[in-house]
Amino acid sequence: xxxTLLVAPxxxxxxxxxxxxxxxxxxVELANNKAIGRYYTxxxxxxxxxxxxxxxxxxxGYASIGVATDFVWTKDQQFTIExxxxxxxxxxxxxxxxxxxxxxxxxxxxxxxxxxxxxxGGGASLATAAALALNTWQHVAIVQNGGVIKVxxxxxxxxxxxxxxxxxxxxTLLTMGGGNGxxxxxxxxxxxxxxxxxxxxxxxxxxxxxxVVD
Numbered sequence: 001x002x003x004t005l006l007v008a009p010x011x012x013x014x015x016x017x018x019x020x021x022x023x024x025x026x027x028v029e030l031a032n033n034k035a036i037g038r039y040y041t042x043x044x045x046x047x048x049x050x051x052x053x054x055x056x057x058x059x060x061g062y063a064s065i066g067v068a069t070d071f072v073w074t075k076d077q078q079f080t081i082e083x084x085x086x087x088x089x090x091x092x093x094x095x096x097x098x099x100x101x102x103x104x105x106x107x108x109x110x111x112x113x114x115x116x117x118x119x120x121g122g123g124a125s126l127a128t129a130a131a132l133a134l135n136t137w138q139h140v141a142i143v144q145n146g147g148v149i150k151v152x153x154x155x156x157x158x159x160x161x162x163x164x165x166x167x168x169x170x171x172t173l174l175t176m177g178g179g180n181g182x183x184x185x186x187x188x189x190x191x192x193x194x195x196x197x198x199x200x201x202x203x204x205x206x207x208x209x210x211x212v213v214d
Contacts (some may be wrong), residue, residue, distance in 0.1 A: 017213045019065050021176070021192040024052035024210075029065055031213050037064035037173065040182060048188045050084045050137050051210045055188040059088060062095070062178025062185065071099055071174040071194065075118075075147050075163035078198040082141035083176065087134055087187040094186055096140065098179025099168040106179060107142060107151065116142065116151055118164050131158040139206035145198035155204040 014031040021029055021036065023044055029036050042061035049055045056063065065071075073079045081097055098106040100117075107116045114131055131153055132138060141152045144163060151159040168174065176192045178184035193211045 014213050016195050016197050017193060017211075018070065018196050019192075019194040020211055020213055021056070021063070021065070022051070022210055023049075023054040023056045023190045027063065032066070038062075039064070039175075039178070040184065042177070045188055048086050050086070050190045055086070055190045056177060056192075058177030058185045058187055058189055060184050060186075062175050064173040064175045065192075065194070066174065068168075068173050069170045072166055072168035072170050073144060074166050075144075078145050078196065079167070080141060080143045080193070080195040080197065080199040082139065082195075082199070083192040084137055084139050084190045085132075085185065085187040086137050086189075087132060087185065089186045090132075090134065091186060093180075093183040095175075095179040095183040096185045096187070097142065097174070097176055098172075099174040100172055101169070101180070105166075105168050105172075107140075108179075108183075114151075114159075116149065116159050116161075118149065118167050141200055143198050143200050145201055152200055152204070155200075155206050157203065 017031045019029050020031045027036050027038060040061035042063060043057040045055045045057040046053055095106060095108045100106060105118060139154050143150050144167065147163050149161060149163050150157055177189050191211050
């Protein structure tokens with residue numbers, strides 16, 4: 001009788017990667033191998049894609065990642081939140097990432113301006129919506145290092161300010177592609193990665209390959 005030898009897959013333990021979503025892998029968070037929450041109309045899209053023929057459709061919905069307490073950083077800690085996006089419309093409220101309330105710990109476009117805020121609205125940075133573009137893929141990264149938070153778009157710094165308090169609320173889920181109720185990013189997204197290190201500290205060339213857990 002032939003017997004099949006079952007060998008456990010060689011799954012790399014996450015060290016720097018706190019969470020990773022790749023559209024080609026569906027609605028699963030790969031660093032911890034668990035399903036993610038979905039709100040409103042969230043789907044996969046095989047038409048507007050960056051990598052491997054699939055993207056997350058956050059044009060009218062968004063997703064939540066992990067436990068709220070997993071994503072709270074003091075001003076002295078390092079983190080990177082990054083993703084690729086293809087935004088199709090700037091409206092009065094475009095939420096790209098949120099880890100707090102309507103006035104804190106979020107990156108959003110409101111009334112044609114882009115806001116990045118830390119908890120309690122204690123710190124904020126502002127750029128015009130021209131920092132982002134419509135109908136093209138862009139890499140966006142929020143990086144905290146040495147008490148300073150910066151936003152890079154396609155590897156170019158667009159915002160910078162001194163961190164005040166913490167980033168993230170322990171009572172609020174971190175959401176990607178939207179937040180604060182019915183406010184989506186109105187974008188297709190892919191390669192949503194959260195890291196416990198500052199992956200970028202100066203201008204850089206955006207990644208050209210899908211992210212992996214490291």
